[in-house]
Amino acid sequence: MNLKKLLSLLLIFCMIFTFAACGGRVKDDDDNGRSSKTSSEKYDEDDEDNDRENKKDKDKKDDEEDEDDDKEEKDSDLGKKDKDDVLSNYNEVDLPVSYPNDIFPIYKNARVWIAFADKSSGNETFNVSAVCKDNVEKVNSFYKDIIKDSDDLNDYSMDNIYVYSGKYEGYIFTISCAPEDTDKNYTMFTIMLEKLPSVEALLEKRNEGELPDNYPSNYFPIVEGAAIANASESESDGKVSYSIHIYTDKTFKEILDSYEKAIGEITNKSKSSSTSNFSLSGEAHRYSFEISGYKTELDGIDLVEYWIYLYPLD
Incomplete structure (x- = not known):
């Protein structure tokens, strides 16, 4: 091969390499002198942007899921606490x-x-x-x-x-x-x-009896506020006897003092009193009498239940 032909071949190779090197970049026609990108470069950048957006979305979603998990865990803990509480x-x-x-x-x-x-x-x-x-x-x-x-x-x-x-x-x-x-x-x-119940209400409830018409209440009265549970009279040979059943909230002493004062002079008098019962008997106003009673409880209230017996003297 002569020298002229060899030089021609070298020139052709140089031109090919020059175009190959410049072929990947084209000048932008804009006045601002910025380089435009190839479609491949744009596609790559779009992919990067999308990846970043997707990563943000994924991170946000992961954060939300973590928050939901935390909330569910707290709710679960509260529920477990309530469940463990005996009061619930x-x-x-x-x-x-x-x-x-x-x-x-x-x-x-x-x-x-x-x-x-x-x-x-x-x-x-x-x-x-x-x-x-x-x-x-x-x-x-x-x-x-x-x-x-x-x-x-x-x-x-x-x-x-x-x-x-x-x-x-x-x-x-x-x-x-x-x-x-x-x-x-x-x-x-x-x-x-x-x-x-109150004492007054209880005594009123128990006050079901009524004194006989000829009962000598001036000498043998019913103590103040007491309830007559029952009262009866019986006659024999023209003589009338009386039996009176009574409830009161008075003490033994109050009851005895009341009758001793009302009756006055008593012949063959007998009197006794203890923590649980009392008795007063004798003769007065043409009657042989006995007044006796004891402590009792009705509907949870402490009372005294007592009786008056009157028998006419000959």
């Missing part, structure tokens, strides 16, 4: 409107799950059951302090079960405390009450 096993109810909460209060933060009042027996009764998050010793101490000055107080406690009964502030009560079945750190307690 008991449906709370309201106390009866007339329940004497000022006298027999419900232990602090206790949940009352049984509460009803009833008057079918004549006297109003209450039955309340509750559970609280305190041990039985604390609950027992609370109620024991309330009833410490009760009348006829009885203590039936044994082991960790405490039971008391008695009369307090116009009520007959029974109070019991025991550990809750499923958790000994909780206490179940029950309050049963029966409202006592």
Whole structure:
């Protein structure tokens, strides 16, 4: 190959390499001199933008899912806490409107799950059951302090079960405390009450008798405020005897003093009095008489039940 032909071939190769090197870049016709991008470059950048947007969306979605998971976990924890709480096993109810909460209060933060009042027996009764998050010793101490000055107080406690009964502030009560079945750190307690009638109401209820027309009430009166449960008379050979059955809230001394004052002078007088009964007998105003009685209890109220017997003298 001659030199001329060789130079021609070299020139052709140089031109080919020059075009190959410049073929990937074209000048922009815009005046701002910025380079335009090839469709391949634009596609690559769009992919990058989309990837960034998709990544943002994914990150946002992941954050939202994490928040939802956290919320579900919190709700689950709260639900588990409620489920573990013994109190949640008991449906709370309201106390009866007339329940004497000022006298027999419900232990602090206790949940009352049984509460009803009833008057079918004549006297109003209450039955309340509750559970609280305190041990039985604390609950027992609370109620024991309330009833410490009760009348006829009885203590039936044994082991960790405490039971008391008695009369307090116009009520007959029974109070019991025991550990809750499923958790000994909780206490179940029950309050049963029966409202006592007033003395006046009870005596009025018992006042069913009426004195006979010729009964000598000026000498053998019925003590003030007493109830005549029964009164009878019987006649034999023209002579009338009397039997009077009476209830009163007066003491033995008040009763005896009242009759001694009303009767005046008494022949063959006999008088006795103890903690449980009394008696006064003798002769006066053409009668042989006996007045005697003893302590009794009606509807939870302490009364004195006594009789007057009058027999005409010959």
